[in-house]
Amino acid sequence: MHRPIITLRAPEPSDAEDFFALHSAPNVMAQTQTLPHFSRARAAAMLANKPDALQVIAAEVDGHLVGVCTLYLGEGRRRHAGDLGIMVRDDYAGQGIGDALLSGMTDLAENWLGLSRIELDVFCDNQVAIHLYKKHGFVIEGTQRAWALRDGTYADAYLMARVRVGPSHA
Amino acid sequence: MPPLDITIRALEPSDADDFCALLNAPLAQSMTAGLPYFSREQARQMLANPPESFYALAAVVDGRVVGSCSLRLGARRQRHLGQIGISVRDDYAGQGIGSALMAAVIDLAENWLGLTRLELQVYTDNARAIQLYEKFGFQIEGTMRRQALSDGAYVDAHFMARIKE
Numbered sequence: 001m002h003r004p005i006i007t008l009r010a011p012e013p014s015d016a017e018d019f020f021a022l023h024s025a026p027n028v029m030a031q032t033q034t035l036p037h038f039s040r041a042r043a044a045a046m047l048a049n050k051p052d053a054l055q056v057i058a059a060e061v062d063g064h065l066v067g068v069c070t071l072y073l074g075e076g077r078r079r080h081a082g083d084l085g086i087m088v089r090d091d092y093a094g095q096g097i098g099d100a101l102l103s104g105m106t107d108l109a110e111n112w113l114g115l116s117r118i119e120l121d122v123f124c125d126n127q128v129a130i131h132l133y134k135k136h137g138f139v140i141e142g143t144q145r146a147w148a149l150r151d152g153t154y155a156d157a158y159l160m161a162r163v164r165v166g167p168s169h170a
Numbered sequence: 171m172p173p174l175d176i177t178i179r180a181l182e183p184s185d186a187d188d189f190c191a192l193l194n195a196p197l198a199q200s201m202t203a204g205l206p207y208f209s210r211e212q213a214r215q216m217l218a219n220p221p222e223s224f225y226a227l228a229a230v231v232d233g234r235v236v237g238s239c240s241l242r243l244g245a246r247r248q249r250h251l252g253q254i255g256i257s258v259r260d261d262y263a264g265q266g267i268g269s270a271l272m273a274a275v276i277d278l279a280e281n282w283l284g285l286t287r288l289e290l291q292v293y294t295d296n297a298r299a300i301q302l303y304e305k306f307g308f309q310i311e312g313t314m315r316r317q318a319l320s321d322g323a324y325v326d327a328h329f330m331a332r333i334k335e
Contacts, residue, residue: 033247076205077318116324117316142312145333146287149247154286159329163315 003096004061008104011047011058011065018065019043025090030150031126032087055113057104059088059097066092069101071109071118081117082109086129093128102136110164119161123150130158138162174231174265178274181226181238186214188235189228195260200320201296202257227274229258229267236262239271241279251287252279256299268302276306280334289331293320300328308332 011019020043023034050056053075059067067088074081084105088097109115122129124143138160146154181189190213193204220226223245229237237258244251254275258267279285292299294313308330317327 035246077203077320080316080319080324117314119314140312141314142310142329144289144311144329145331146250147248149250154250159312159314161315 006097006100007060008057008100009060011056011068013044013047015058015065016040016044016047019047019068022066022068022087022089027090027093028087031123031129032085033148055082055105055108057101057108059101061092061095061097067097067101069105071105073113073115080115081119082113082115084109084118084120098129098132099135102132106136106162111167114167116165117161117163119159121147121157121159123148124156124158130160133160133162136162137164174262174267176267176270177230178227178270179230181217181228181235183214183217185228185235186210186217189213189217189238192235192238192257192259197260197263198257201293201299202255203318225275225278227271227278229271231262231267237267237271239275241275243283243285250285251289252283252285254279254288254290256290256302263298268299269305272302272306276332286334287331289329291317291327291329293318294326294328300330303330306332 017040020038020040022028023038023043028034029036029038053073055071055073057069058065067086070085072083073079086098086101106118109118120133120138121144122133139162140158140160142159144157144159147157148155187210190208190210192198193202193208193213199206199208221242223243225241227239228235237256240255242253243249256268256271276288279288288308290303290308291314292303310328310330312329314327314329316324318325
């Protein structure tokens with residue numbers, strides 16, 4: 001596998017065009033909750049109006065944002081938990097970018113935000129993603145039937161989670 | 171004991187005080203997702219400004235709201251689904267209020283809103299609620315470990331769903 005030089009960093013407003021290209025990539029769109037015909041205006045708005053509860057890490061390769069990992073933090077009795085999502089542009093798949101993003105986000109979540117539970121949803125037939133999540137300690141907790149619409153079918157999705165005991169005192 | 175005379179209707183902003191009492195009852199509080207010390211003002215705000223695509227039902231006995239049920243609709247690629255939450259005031263448990271609310275919210279969801287997937291989460295030690303949901307055709311799809319903090323310990327929760335084929 002060719003592993004390019006990947007820089008993990010925060011996304012910036014200047015990433016808007018790349019952010020638009022990422023969400024427009026067919027496989028990214030299908031495998032996430034994105035609708036077809038994503039707009040540049042929406043891309044710019046998302047980058048400009050990030051809620052504090054949303055942590056985002058961007059993956060830059062060859063000077064362009066080609067992947068993102070998001071983590072939505074829980075509130076109240078769920079402040080120890082976060083909901084994770086990953087996107088890697090179709091033409092950059094299979095190069096270790098998802099792997100790098102996951103390492104970066106689990107580090108952020110557990111070692112800096114003190115989370116002890118990271119959960120995610122993944123379509124049951126998305127074997128590449130499932131394999132990557134398992135490699136990072138995510139376990140399938142169950143199957144959500146007819147969970148979301150994808151290309152005309154209500155597809156099933158696994159709920160997976162990585163659970164770690166929280167950080168200890170130094 | 172004769173069955174209760176239960177009326178199901180929309181939850182209104184004027185129900186704020188009863189709603190607050192319901193969610194502060196110890197079991198109701200710990201068995202839902204709520205924090206202790208829910209204030210009347212918070213209740214008023216919540217009922218006056220419900221989130222989008224959100225329906226709330228009240229179960230009324232002797233003029234008081236003693237149970238409530240919420241239905242939150244999914245968006246975008248999940249417009250076919252709704253998330254359900256129920257609470258029954260501690261002193262009214264086991265008298266058919268949960269069943270009345272479930273029947274009403276399922277009717278609303280499936281027969282009027284056209285939803286085909288109803289989902290909910292329930293703590294694994296809440297046997298009474300699990301039994302109620304199974305009675306209404308919900309199946310356990312899996313278990314979320316360390317799902318929430320409850321009285322000083324992290325507890326697990328099942329996720330359950332009812333699918334209309």
